[in-house]
Structure formats: C-alpha cells, structure tokens
Amino acid sequence: MGEKLKEILKDGALAADIDLTDSQLDKFEKFYEHLIEKNKVMNLTAITDERDVVYKHFIDSIALIKKINFDGKKVIDVGTGAGFPGIPLAIVTDNAEFVLMDSLNKRIKFLNEVIEICDLKNVTTIHARAEELGRDTEYREKFDYCVSRAVANMSTLLEYCIPFVRVGGVFVSYKSGDVTEEIELSKNAQKQLFCRIKDVIGFSIPNTDISRSFVVFEKKKELNKKYPRQGGKPKKSPL
Template identity: 40%
Template sequence: MELLIAGASRLDLELNPGQISCFQAYYEELADWNSRINLTAITDYHDVQVKHFLDSLTVVLALPKPLPADFKLIDVGSGGGFPGLPIKIMFSQIELVLLESTNKKADFLRHMVQRLGLERVKVVTGRAEETAHLPDYREQFYMAVARGLAEMAALAELTLPFCRVGGRLIAQKKGDIAAELSVAVKAVKILGGGTIEAKSIEIPEFTDSRCLVIVEKVEETPPQYPRRPGIPAKRPL
C-alpha cells in the first residue's frame, strides 16, 4: 500500500497499521468478487491504490474540521464502496450509509462491512429517487457524496434531498466540467443548494484533472424532488 500511504500523506492523512490492513483486505476482496460480478474495470494493485482508495480519500479536503460528533454521511450510488468505505476506514467515528441499487453490489458492500469489522455502517439497496423520499433518509445527512453517478444537474437531484440544511453535497468529477456546472446552476437552486464551488485536486499521483464539486444546502428541497426513477437523468431540471 505504498502508493496509498504516500498519496494520503499529501492530504495530511497518516494511515495506522490497522487502516493499512483494512485497505489490503479491501483490495483482496474487491479482486476476488470482481471475478464474479462487475464491480470495477480497475483491478491492478497499484491502480486500485490510486484510482479508487486515494481518489476516495480526496473527499477529506471538503470535510469540516473537526468532524461533528454526530456526523452522518451517505454515499449515493456506492458501487464498489467508493468513496464511502475508504472514508469510513480513515474516520471510524462517522455514521455511514451506502446506497446502491444493484443487489449484487449491495451484497458485496455488506460483505466488506462485515469483513472489515466496521460499525455504524448501513447498506441500503434502493434507488436514490425513491430512498430520498423516506423520512429516515430525507435531509438527514451532513454530507452526501457521489462519484461518477451522473451529470451534475441530475446528480444534484439524486443527492441534495439527502442533505440537511447546512450540510453539503460533494461530487467527484474529472476533466473539463465548466459547461456541465453552468448547466447545473438552475437545478441546484431549485433543489435548495447554494453556490457551486469546484476545488481542484492537485497531487502528483493523479495524471488527469480531478476536482471536488461542493454545494452547500441552504434551503429545504421541495417535496416533489427527486422525481420518479430515471427522470432526473432523462430530463434534468
């Protein structure tokens, strides 16, 4: 895990032996399960350290300091557990929900939670468009995170309803996203979000352009959002 350790140090994170063991076990389970179900196209040991684990940990650049004692985070469209599980490995005190619509991927996430002995983690199988209307999840989180979920306008509709007022959405993005963010301004405002901020990730382990898109939740999301499954992506606000 040398690449992860070095990259994490650039984020002012120091991995202890227990955390290193967790990441090693995570890699081994990911590689094993990926031979049976499609979790990721990235399977090389070094690539997983950088493109999955370290990439997930860049979210710490948007975390409040210090973390509130009752900090709750939801990872929307978690897939193989990124970025939620690496964040949980580093910050064991947070309460984490992993939302994943695919049953087999959700099974993997439950296996990983048990395998790593993580507490205060719940795996929910469901669509964001439906789960965000349930009282246990609607506007209950300090932070919603998403990686590669959708274009920003649709992503905002799938994530902002989970954030409490005063919380924030963190979307991990790559490449030139200026036009995408410009289009999303209207949707973000409708959904209760404030100004969109793009924070560049500038560490040498990444050879491409990456950023965190940060949106503060300033008002409650109107009750009709998110719309029915599939509609946010087909007809963005």
C-alpha cells in the same frame, strides 16, 4: 503481495498529506483483496492493478478529508457502486456514520461482506433507488453530508443527492477534469433544489496525471415535496 499494496498506499496517502495507521492499512488491504476476488465473478471495477486501485480508487476517495471534516457527522454515499468513496472514507474517519446506497443488490451484498471483513462499525448499506429513498422520511434531509462519485450529469446528481441533505448541509460531487460547463448547465437545478455552489476544489491525484474536482453545494432551505421526481425523470429529463 500485501506489503507492496500497503507500501504504495502509505506513500500515496502521505503525498496527499494523509498519514494512515497500520490498522487502516490492514483494512484497505482486506478491502482490496475482496474487491479483486469478487471482481472475477461480478463486474465491480475495470481497475484491478494494485497501484491503479490505490491511486484511482483509494487515494481519490480519501483526498476529500483534507478539505472537509467528517468527524461526528452523518454521511450518505449515493450510487456507491463498489464502495467508492464511502468505504475508504469510513476507514479513515471511524467516528463518522456512513450510509452506502446502491440500486444493485449484488453490490450491496458485496459491501456487506467488506464491512464484515474490515470490521467497519460505522457503515450501513441500503439497497434502493435514489429517487425513491429521497422521499423516505427516515432518510430525507437527515444527513450532514452527501457524497457521490457516480458518473452522471450534474443536474441529475443534484436531484438524486440534495434530498438527503439537511438544511445547511452539503453535497460533494466527485468530478473529473474541468467542470465549468457542467456547473453552468446545473444552474436551474440549483435554483429548483434550493442549493448553491459553496466551493470547487481542484486537486491532482498524487503521482499521477489525473486531475479531479470536488464540487461542493450547500443546501439553503427545505426541499419542495415534488423532488426528487420519480420514474427515472431526473436522468431522462434533468432540471
């Protein structure tokens, strides 16, 4: 089983112009095995087929490193879920520091097991809600990059994620398909949160018909203290 996964992953990564080492392939394999094992008892992913996990989770997560250099940077993954994109990014960029945040404690426990099994020295986790942690001075405006593959309205995501980003830093939202309308609707949120679109990077996951967009926002100045709003407001009434 292992050789097949590694083969699929190595080929898929090369198609995305990423050359994975044997050590990295080992870590991805261990991550996959633990994900599938734990998925039997808790809901981590609806995608379990080897090839699908490789392309829709692993390759999708790491494709960003061809566009953004995380070397030596501090990165937070907001709403990481089963560890995407944070764990794959951490496996391929071992000299960047990653914080994985999720509001569900059992997911955090799972991620801590993955970190141990894969011997990831550059990853820590935190169990928290984004709108609360974003007000915590230890995390607020402390990161070079924030990434999120969480499924949410762009305006909501901006309010969750921009508070973590230092001035001059960047938030990257992983999105499916065409994002034109969503970006248009997030203009007020961009204005209120002092950020603006730096780039929209379209790409196709190799060997699939799946198209993705990385929407890259740059933070221009320090955030107003009222953001993020608490009590679920970013989700209930987006800016």
